[in-house]
Amino acid sequence: MTTANKLGRRDALKWLGLGGMALSLVGCQSVNAADTIKMGVTGRPRTLDPGRATDALSSRLNRLLYQALIDFNDASQPQPALADWQMLTSTHYQFTLRQPLARFHHDQPLHAQDVVATYQRVLDADFGSPHRGNLRNIASVELDNELQVSFKLHQPDPLFVSRLSLGILPADLIAKGHNFGQSPVGSGPMRFISSNEQGVVLQRQDGIEVQFIVVTDALVRVLKLVRGELDLIQNDLSPELVAYCQQHPALKVAWQAGSNFAYIGMNMSDPLLANPLLRQAIAMGIDRQAIVNAMFKGQARLAGALLPPEHWAGHGGLTGVAYDPDQAAAFISQLRQQQAVPSSGLLPLSFKTSSDPTRIRIATLYQAQLRAVGIDLRIQSYDWGTFYSDIVQGRFQLFSLAWVGIKSPDIFDYVFASHALPPSGANRGRYQSERADELIIKAGQSSDLATQAYYYRALQAHLADDLPVIPLWYENQYVVSAQNILGYQLHSDGRYDSLVQVTKNFTKSA
Structure with a gap:
């Protein structure tokens, strides 16, 4: 049992220094393993299937697990991600996959047939995707060749490209009825390792594990961060806890203008x-x-x-x-x-x-x-x-x-x-x-x-x-992290993309 769990709420506040005790109570900080970054989150994602996800945490983790045809710039305009596109007519868009081709985490290349299968799955009324309504103007999704896919619309829609932000799934696993919600397979910068009541574990391409650890109580999240049991927290703290973290010598707080x-x-x-x-x-x-x-x-x-x-x-x-x-x-x-x-x-x-x-x-x-x-x-x-x-x-x-x-x-x-x-x-x-x-x-x-x-x-x-x-x-968005966490860049919409490249400095300090 951790110190945070042993303490009552009032005692924990005093331990933190919020009850008038000095901030210097914490001495030498424990050092996490070099191959792990731990992020505290308020709960579990509802699903890691991009065809079903609507909650913020699921969407943020799915950005790490999957890639989409398009992404957005700072003005929220669509930009090429997996593919470039042409508007051949007002109701016909053709997407061409960029090369070298992305690869899924089960080591298969991402082809146009995967795009077709992903969108046909969501458009299937029996699948019951919450995203189907946003894509209701799609009349057909057609395979042109291994690199190209055509979307044909019922009527013109200048916003159509911006709707194509679904993470692409492998067609072979879709055909087998694979459960992507419990065992995601995408082509994103992180691969799925495990999930349980305590959280979700992903792995970066450099082998670093990123653990999203569920800690429902905000005070306990901060206690774990101070103790070195977490490396960072993004948002979801009370103003008093944020102010405390800004004063604590072992922690740092960064801010970014928000758009939520x-x-x-x-x-x-x-x-x-x-x-x-x-x-x-x-x-x-x-x-x-x-x-x-x-x-x-x-x-x-x-x-x-x-x-x-x-x-x-x-x-x-x-x-x-x-x-x-x-x-x-x-x-x-x-x-x-x-x-x-x-x-x-x-x-x-x-x-x-x-x-x-x-x-x-x-x-x-x-x-x-x-x-x-x-x-x-x-x-x-x-x-x-x-x-x-x-x-x-x-x-x-x-x-x-x-x-x-x-x-x-x-x-x-x-x-x-x-x-x-x-x-x-x-x-x-x-x-x-x-x-x-x-x-x-x-x-x-x-x-x-x-x-x-x-x-x-x-x-x-x-x-x-x-x-x-x-x-x-x-x-505004904010991140509270240990002093040894380097390179975490906040985004106005709260995405977790910076976990792909964030690093830790393992110099121990007393």
Whole structure:
């Protein structure tokens, strides 16, 4: 049993130095084996099958295990990865594999037939892939030769290439019904070694093992990092723990501007929240910058739209609703006069969040700020599974979540289109807007990216006025690591790609 497991939570805080004890409690640090890098994670990936994965951790590990036809640059524009492409007609794209050919981890070369098999598998309704809807415009995937494959579409789609981010699987194993979720075989920079309740082990091409070790409690993750039982942690710590890590002589913290979009969602089918004055009052009653300063120590930037401004379709002129508690209170009074809300007392509204301590604390800040404008925010926190199920089922008035790793602006069709109600999409707030639908359609039908960007920016401006969700901020990414971890580069979407080349300096220090 480790020291972290033996200590109670209060004693552990004191041991860390958070209870007033000196930071110098830790003396000589243990040194990990030279062939292992250990990363602490909050839980297990749901699946290592790229045809089924949707959660952030699974997607990040799958980037290490598999390669895709395309990747994205810093502006979220598609770039060649495994293949180059040509648009032969508006509904016919041909992809040519780059040489030398990639090789799968079972030592077979990656050919065009593997691409065909991968996409046909996901398009098969019986397989039940969550990615099938995003690829529904594909009429056929055809083998041209060993190096070339053709995608033929039902109708033109200028965003089509950006949809082809699936990890490619070997056709021979697909034909055998191989279970990629439990035993992945890809062509990525790491190969699968093992997986169990304690975590996942991958191996780099240089023989270094990268272990993703499940430690659900944030405090225990930091204890293990201090003890040398972990080498690094990325995100998912409380502000106090991050501040502690920044002061600890054995640790270091690096930051990177983030692109993950945090927001407050609202149930537009709720008779109270259907009123735009109430949505405006809620938005104006929340001091986002004060929360960023208090909870993230300034390590976040205010958001005005789902896409960050550096995205090729981002809207740099949107920064969100300005804090104006006096106007918020005036809107609540106006609603009372219109008899749209109760005529006296605080207006009760339910807010659902996960049981993560940081998210609960942020919710209490919303609660205090909104009370000052006449709203009684009643916080309900649940374990992640219950919370997420309630959101998908529409059992909420208000909630808070984040969209992670968004690259393609077709996310707007998935999140805000009238037809995208769950389970057909992620329009969890039951938003219905003819204007939004019109702009989504016009963007999707535009023949060039410049015109698409114009319509997507107009859509984001409309959403900023209509407020089906309240944009909050883009939280910065951070990594906490031992001092001997070198070369770890953060990315705005939180991917783990730098684990491919990160190194350790094994000079022992006391």
